[in-house]
Amino acid sequence: MQLAINHWVHIDKHSVIKDNSPLLSFNEAAAPEEVYRSLQYNYIKFFKMDVLCKWAWLSAEALLIQDGAAIYDGLDKTKIAVVMMTSHGCIEVDKKYQESTATIASPALFVYTLPNIMLGEICIRHGFKGEQACLVNGSFDAEQMHFWVSDLLQNRGMDACLCGWVDATVDGYSVTLYWVSREQKGIQFNATAMQQINNRTS
Amino acid sequence: MKQAAYIVNTGVITAIGNDTQACLQSLMEGATGVGAAEYLKTHWASELPVAEIKASNEELAAMAGVDATWPRTALLSAIAVKETWQPYAATAKGLRTGFFSANTVGGMDLTESVYKDFKANGEAVDFNKIRNHECGAVTQLVAKHFGFKDFVTTISTACSSSANSIMMAAQMISNGMLDVAVAGGADSLSKFTLNGFNTLMILDKQPCQPFDNERRGLNLGEGAGYLLLMSEKAMQQCSANAIGIVSGYANANDAYHQTASSPDGTGNKLAMGNALKKAGLQPKDINYINLHGTGTANNDSSEGKAIEAIFDGNIPMASSTKAYTGHTLGAAAGVEAVFCVQSIQHGIVYPNLRWQNQMEDVSFKPVTELQTGQDIKHVLSNSFGFGGNCSSLVFSKA
Numbered sequence: 001m002q003l004a005i006n007h008w009v010h011i012d013k014h015s016v017i018k019d020n021s022p023l024l025s026f027n028e029a030a031a032p033e034e035v036y037r038s039l040q041y042n043y044i045k046f047f048k049m050d051v052l053c054k055w056a057w058l059s060a061e062a063l064l065i066q067d068g069a070a071i072y073d074g075l076d077k078t079k080i081a082v083v084m085m086t087s088h089g090c091i092e093v094d095k096k097y098q099e100s101t102a103t104i105a106s107p108a109l110f111v112y113t114l115p116n117i118m119l120g121e122i123c124i125r126h127g128f129k130g131e132q133a134c135l136v137n138g139s140f141d142a143e144q145m146h147f148w149v150s151d152l153l154q155n156r157g158m159d160a161c162l163c164g165w166v167d168a169t170v171d172g173y174s175v176t177l178y179w180v181s182r183e184q185k186g187i188q189f190n191a192t193a194m195q196q197i198n199n200r201t202s
Numbered sequence: 203m204k205q206a207a208y209i210v211n212t213g214v215i216t217a218i219g220n221d222t223q224a225c226l227q228s229l230m231e232g233a234t235g236v237g238a239a240e241y242l243k244t245h246w247a248s249e250l251p252v253a254e255i256k257a258s259n260e261e262l263a264a265m266a267g268v269d270a271t272w273p274r275t276a277l278l279s280a281i282a283v284k285e286t287w288q289p290y291a292a293t294a295k296g297l298r299t300g301f302f303s304a305n306t307v308g309g310m311d312l313t314e315s316v317y318k319d320f321k322a323n324g325e326a327v328d329f330n331k332i333r334n335h336e337c338g339a340v341t342q343l344v345a346k347h348f349g350f351k352d353f354v355t356t357i358s359t360a361c362s363s364s365a366n367s368i369m370m371a372a373q374m375i376s377n378g379m380l381d382v383a384v385a386g387g388a389d390s391l392s393k394f395t396l397n398g399f400n401t402l403m404i405l406d407k408q409p410c411q412p413f414d415n416e417r418r419g420l421n422l423g424e425g426a427g428y429l430l431l432m433s434e435k436a437m438q439q440c441s442a443n444a445i446g447i448v449s450g451y452a453n454a455n456d457a458y459h460q461t462a463s464s465p466d467g468t469g470n471k472l473a474m475g476n477a478l479k480k481a482g483l484q485p486k487d488i489n490y491i492n493l494h495g496t497g498t499a500n501n502d503s504s505e506g507k508a509i510e511a512i513f514d515g516n517i518p519m520a521s522s523t524k525a526y527t528g529h530t531l532g533a534a535a536g537v538e539a540v541f542c543v544q545s546i547q548h549g550i551v552y553p554n555l556r557w558q559n560q561m562e563d564v565s566f567k568p569v570t571e572l573q574t575g576q577d578i579k580h581v582l583s584n585s586f587g588f589g590g591n592c593s594s595l596v597f598s599k600a
Contacts, residue, residue, distance in 0.1 A: 101401075105397070105400070105401040106401070107401055107402045107403055110398070110401045110402060111402075111459075111460040111461055112460075114460075117460055120457075120460060120589070120590075123457055124457050124458065124459075127457065129455060129457060
């Protein structure tokens, strides 16, 4: 069974690029709140998220919502999987939470002290209820991602998968998300194609 | 061919008793296990009551007949597994036997015991203390001790963990993949969980009052609870009698918040409704609901509303047993499965301890006096956890 990357989003220091076209450009690395405002999103919960969730949420929004409609409209949301990979995970909020315990430990920070919460925020926003995995790796491992996503779509009853790499600290971020399905539109789904998109610089 | 997963025995240890009989006695007498921590070394001992098993790790190890260097969770697990498995260990020889054990803290108690020293001087600690830190290591220790080899797994889905153990074991027996399964879970108290729940501001500084309008939060507890499940063929070989059937089960995700339930209990409704469907039952067939009933404002309200929606004006007897045992997290659904089976077997419904005030946003009242001589054919048991994990199990008379 052939799988295809129907759409992708890549965010680097200079732009938010979707399927080769820039959605937004900036001169120096942007803060997630700037991207949120520039793209005119309206989701109040965004502001309480940790930096990892913010980037994950933003890139998912840019990838999935097109002209007011969602690319998953018409699909069974119990068959939409999410597989994410990260290196630093939620280290920034871990540190902030640790600092907060010196006085009154913050429940608002505490609930973000797991990297897989970024999947939760995406699933709450879009209502995905399929298989999920959050992988912590030194760097983006396209081969491993290809294996997991192919298995979900070919053997585990999933129809589509949101997958990719989200890594964020106060020092910077690196984000690439892919929408993979059986629909033969876009580019062929393989490790090389994912790696090329992930490596691109604008 | 699908076959029934029969329940033939139970094993449990909690703050209200070291075995099924002792726990049942406390449940009937209304004796709580909630009080000050003595064995958990915490700053909060005098402020945050817990349902602690009043025994040291050495004493627990002696009860289980295992090594005292095991994590406390593994010791509790071994005690409850021993109770449920030992009577059939000899006759079950040759049958494909699985061990499904849930937990959420793993060997955290031992890790905590060396953490301070590790932070101060990484070289000076006994690394054997963290060897069994991981949740799966706890299951492996117990599996090896009892010789479970055919299928061994650890499930960790927060407070619904043990429900998933029982669900998975029942499915594997129903599908002929195993003949026998020991299924449930264990969790010990730890500073990690106590401080974590305290951070979330959902711990009660007094003994908890589930489903009471004035409820303030939950008390953490520790324990282990397992069911021994068998196929019909296995029961024949072991000359075992069924004391119940795992007749329905379902999982759902609330997809609302990391640690809170949606106000109308979306996931709770899905789990209960689908478990009834799986069991082929109507809401009116349920005689007793063992509530998740933690005592937090959020859970009891969501769970109550979901029950009202599913049972629509015809709500069966319902009670939470967490006022006795505390919330035993990964062990909770295993512990409460044992209580449900006892309810069916003895025709009793346990009182919801310390209930005083009717909830404003939920119309029904939990059972507050011990009910005996009841014909309990079907029991629904709820377990709702962090991460939106919602699980319901249905146990039926064999």
